[in-house]
Amino acid sequence: MNIKKLAELLEYEFECHKVFVKVNPCGTIPSGNSEFIVFKIRLKSGTKVKHVNGCMEDIKACLQCSVFELWQIEEQRYLLMSLYPNGDNSLMPILESQAFRETEMQIPVVLGYDIVHKPFLADLAELPHILYGGATGMGKSVALKNLILSAIWKNPSQNVNIVILDIGANDLDIFEGIQHLSHPIVKDEITGVYVAGEIVKEMERRIKLTSNERDELPAIILVIDEIASLLSNIDKKLFQKFSNAMANLLRRGRHAKIHVVIGTQDPTKENLKIASDNITASVAFRCHNHYSSQAIIGQSGAENLQGKGSMLYVSADCPAPVRIQGAYAETEELESAISRVKDSKHDMSNKFVIPEMQSDNPCDFAVTDVILDDTLNKEFAEIIMWTLSQQTVSANKLSNKFHIGNRSKDIICRLCNKNIVSEQNSKQARNVIPNCIDDISDEILEFLSKYGYSGETVSEAISKRIQQK
Ligand SMILES: Nc1ncnc2c1ncn2[C@@H]1O[C@H](COP(=O)(O)OP(=O)(O)O)[C@@H](O)[C@H]1O
Numbered sequence: 514m515n516i517k518k519l520a521e522l523l524e525y526e527f528e529c530h531k532v533f534v535k536v537n538p539c540g541t542i543p544s545g546n547s548e549f550i551v552f553k554i555r556l557k558s559g560t561k562v563k564h565v566n567g568c569m570e571d572i573k574a575c576l577q578c579s580v581f582e583l584w585q586i587e588e589q590r591y592l593l594m595s596l597y598p599n600g601d602n603s604l605m606p607i608l609e610s611q612a613f614r615e616t617e618m619q620i621p622v623v624l625g626y627d628i629v630h631k632p633f634l635a636d637l638a639e640l641p642h643i644l645y646g647g648a649t650g651m652g653k654s655v656a657l658k659n660l661i662l663s664a665i666w667k668n669p670s671q672n673v674n675i676v677i678l679d680i681g682a683n684d685l686d687i688f689e690g691i692q693h694l695s696h697p698i699v700k701d702e703i704t705g706v707y708v709a710g711e712i713v714k715e716m717e718r719r720i721k722l723t724s725n726e727r728d729e730l731p732a733i734i735l736v737i738d739e740i741a742s743l744l745s746n747i748d749k750k751l752f753q754k755f756s757n758a759m760a761n762l763l764r765r766g767r768h769a770k771i772h773v774v775i776g777t778q779d780p781t782k783e784n785l786k787i788a789s790d791n792i793t794a795s796v797a798f799r800c801h802n803h804y805s806s807q808a809i810i811g812q813s814g815a816e817n818l819q820g821k822g823s824m825l826y827v828s829a830d831c832p833a834p835v836r837i838q839g840a841y842a843e844t845e846e847l848e849s850a851i852s853r854v855k856d857s858k859h860d861m862s863n864k865f866v867i868p869e870m871q872s873d874n875p876c877d878f879a880v881t882d883v884i885l886d887d888t889l890n891k892e893f894a895e896i897i898m899w900t901l902s903q904q905t906v907s908a909n910k911l912s913n914k915f916h917i918g919n920r921s922k923d924i925i926c927r928l929c930n931k932n933i934v935s936e937q938n939s940k941q942a943r944n945v946i947p948n949c950i951d952d953i954s955d956e957i958l959e960f961l962s963k964y965g966y967s968g969e970t971v972s973e974a975i976s977k978r979i980q981q982k
């Protein structure tokens with residue numbers, strides 16, 4: 514069908530939705546194996562943009578377009594359309610290309626293909642931090658996987674170290690075990706706060722070194738997917754510690770070869786403001802509305818994207834949003850690429866390693882500066898006392914009683930380590946163990962007494978339970 518006929522068809526389709534517009538062909542833009550067709554669109558009197566937006570999805574499905582988007586550039590509105598498969602957006606050909614092999618970028622990151630199907634890369638070393646935002650299912654985690662793989666593809670662990678926080682999801686688990694990791698992939702909030710603090714310490718240490726000494730050290734990339742789920746599940750004090758650590762890393766990380774990469778749905782949420790204000794490079798995937806787009810890239814537009822990894826990218830170097838189709842690799846391709854990386858040679862001598870958090874002893878829970886937090890110990894003492902008076906406890910019950918969100922899972926493990934509750938028995942709640950004060954270790958009794966619970970109160974709590982039996 515020629516473009517003029519297509520324009521008429523579009524007018525007709527809008528009219529069927531009682532939306533009255535004038536559509537004129539404007540030209541085509543090649544894109545890989547296919548092309549984008551561009552139309553100018555004028556709203557007839559009485560027609561509003563929201564009416565047009567309201568039927569875009571419908572018409573897209575009806576005409577079977579792979580891309581159908583409404584754009585405004587200055588006063589003029591355009592329709593961008595592609596009738597054919599959206600070209601190839603594979604990640605691997607870019608990583609395997611000579612251009613990638615020979616690039617002078619220190620930490621090359623493949624974002625995808627621009628609208629003329631040219632690979633689009635950014636150097637994380639220059640950015641130096643990046644935010645990926647957009648609604649669920651639009652391509653953030655895929656883009657984070659691309660970022661990690663591109664960063665390690667030709668950089669062995671003497672050049673790049675990585676810390677991954679993937680809490681409440683498992684998209685990034687595929688990288689577990691690569692030599693570049695400074696710590697196993699972090700899956701819980703408390704360890705998340707701990708590792709952020711350790712990276713701040715390393716930053717402070719590095720800033721004091723001479724630039725020659727620093728040049729020898731690997732860059733550190735802290736990747737946090739769905740940062741909001743971490744922030745919403747920690748108490749006020751930990752939140753404060755974590756956001757201070759993040760603000761610190763974002764402000765001064767560049768002087769210590771430390772880079773932060775954040776994935777989030779919508780950074781307008783109060784609790785993310787701190788983080789996102791300091792990031793100058795960002796990618797917006799399709800958003801629910803123009804407010805989210807505004808919050809991510811400083812302007813609207815991402816609400817018009819089609820999803821499936823299509824993005825708008827802005828950075829200090831390119832303030833006007835660039836439309837990119839995000840690259841993609843199937844899981845098997847990723848796995849085989851990662852095993853190739855694992856097989857290559859790595860010199861670990863300068864590697865940044867974060868020691869495991871020491872949490873064996875509840876009093877030691879606070880061993881690290883970050884978690885040196887008396888309120889947490891006090892809370893733990895309170896939880897032990899309450900537990901002693903219960904027949905059974907579960908993470909859910911704890912979380913409801915003390916409003917501690919997901920932390921209840923860690924706490925219940927600590928109760929188990931201290932022989933206060935039984936090991937997990939399938940999905941059932943755990944039994945409370947001590948039947949008298951002698952069943953409780955001296956260490957715990959001492960800990961409780963430090964927080965105001967005498968041996969007598971402990972005995973009372975236990976007998977309350979025994980009597981109920
Ligand atoms: N660049 C892309 N190319 C093709 N499909 C994609 C791309 N990015 C995402 N998708 C598809 O969308 C799904 C959800 O993407 P994901 O990155 O997990 O979303 P989010 O993290 O934003 O919730 C993926 O499993 C994949 O099927």
Ligand SMILES: [Mg+2]
Pocket residue numbers: 650653654655682684738
């Ligand atoms: Mg995700």
